Amino acid sequence: MFDVLIQWYKKNFSDPNAVTLMLVIVLTALVITLFGQLLIPVFVALVVAFLLEWPVKKVTKLGLNRNLSTTIVIAIFIGVMTMVFVLAIPVIWKQSIGLVKELPDMMVYIKRYIYTLPDLYPSLDPALITNLVNNFDTKLVSVLESSVQAVVSSLTNVVAILVYVILVPMMVFFILKDKVKLLAGFDRIMPVKRRLITQVTTEMNEQIINYIRGKMIELVIVGTATYIAFAIMDLRYAAVLGLLVGLSVLIPYIGAAAVTVPVTIVALFQFGLTPDFYAVMIAYGVIQTLDGNLLVPLLFSEAVDLNPVYIIVAVLFFGGLWGFWGVFFAIPLASLVKAVINAWAGKSEPDALEASDCK
Structure with missing residues (x-):
């Protein structure tokens, strides 16, 4: 038994590169698990930077330096996002309010339709339909309460909103502008055995x-x-x-x-x-x-x-x-x-x- 485990260990962890890979994976998972909530703005900035890297490269190929290319792309991105929010958010908000107001009537309609199923399909047990509707009501109330609490908490968390609105674009700009320096710094702290x-x-x-x-x-x-x-x-x-x-x-x-x-x-x-x-x-x-x-x-x-x-x-x-x-x-x-x-x-x-x- 121990011989098998020793052979398995030697096969998989005798190579320093394999040990390094495992340590990096474990440390990364621990950091995300322990500090994931705090690092959400960083994750958002990295995602946006990934999206904007391609247009930055295209603008750079026109003969502009990376700093100017990054500034132009970020400005266009912020302008487009502002336009989307100004045009789309009021419509979506108005329709969302209307949908929430009309939701109880929709649920009553759905329940009435469910109660008619035994008439359409006599093989269905009416007691089963009643239990289905009761469970549906319970689950619906729970989901609505959770949704309302989530919306209220997100709206009241002004600090978090300001962090996303102000810090995320700044981080995206510096990630794109200083990409080479950041990668070089990251490269210096990585282990030598990293094939x-x-x-x-x-x-x-x-x-x-x-x-x-x-x-x-x-x-x-x-x-x-x-x-x-x-x-x-x-x-x-x-x-x-x-x-x-x-x-x-x-x-x-x-x-x-x-x-x-x-x-x-x-x-x-x-x-x-x-x-x-x-x-x-x-x-x-x-x-x-x-x-x-x-x-x-x-x-x-x-x-x-x-x-x-x-x-x-x-x-x-x-x-x-x-x-x-x-x-x-x-x-x-x-x-x-x-x-x-x-x-x-x-x-x-x-x-x-x-x-x-x-x-």
Whole structure:
């Protein structure tokens, strides 16, 4: 038994590069777990910096230095975000208030419809329907209370809002402007034996950039297409539903399933079981189908090479550990795990090649 463990240890940890990789992974996980909440502005700044690195490079190629290129890109980014907030937020806020006010009537309508199911399907047990409605009421009250508390706490946390509004753009600017210096400083504190770390980071760098950029593009396209489709069909709260559908792409598979519920409830409450209701659901289904079968392969063909089961497990696991950011980075983290496993499995190959070259 001990011989097997000793052999396993020697196989996996005799290489200093493997030990270094393991230590870096453990320390990084500890820092995120212990100080994750405090470092959220830093994570947001890093995500935005990843998104803006590509336009900064493009502007730099026009002959401008990196400082000026970064300033121009940041100014355009802040201008676009300000325009979006000024134009979109009032509409979304107004529709959200209307949706909250109308939600009790929607729930009454849904419950009445559920109570009619035994008449439509005599095989259903009325007691089962009653229990279903009671459980539905309990869960709904719990969800609404949690949602209201979250909204109130976020609105009252003025300090956190100021941190995001002021500090995040500043951090993004300096991350982009001083990218070379920051990477050089980070390189100096890294261990000498880091071949596996270099292998993993090289494999992950382009994947993470493509993934974050692709997710933002997917969010905008899917959310905008949904809003336009629902607005054309005169569905109420089209802006709110479009925003929810757009945000749902951040949670693979689970997000699309979850956001179907409010879309269905709003459409059913407004139109009933009429052709308009079915038209809304067909349009929504077409958007989801095009997203899954056309848009996602185009955007993520090089960024994601994972089985759907692994993706769902990653969403549940990392979401349970780190909440929203765990969900957002579930696929890159799963890709990181895969890259580490691949590097670990082939860690002896470069050493063998080096030995053969010496001969």
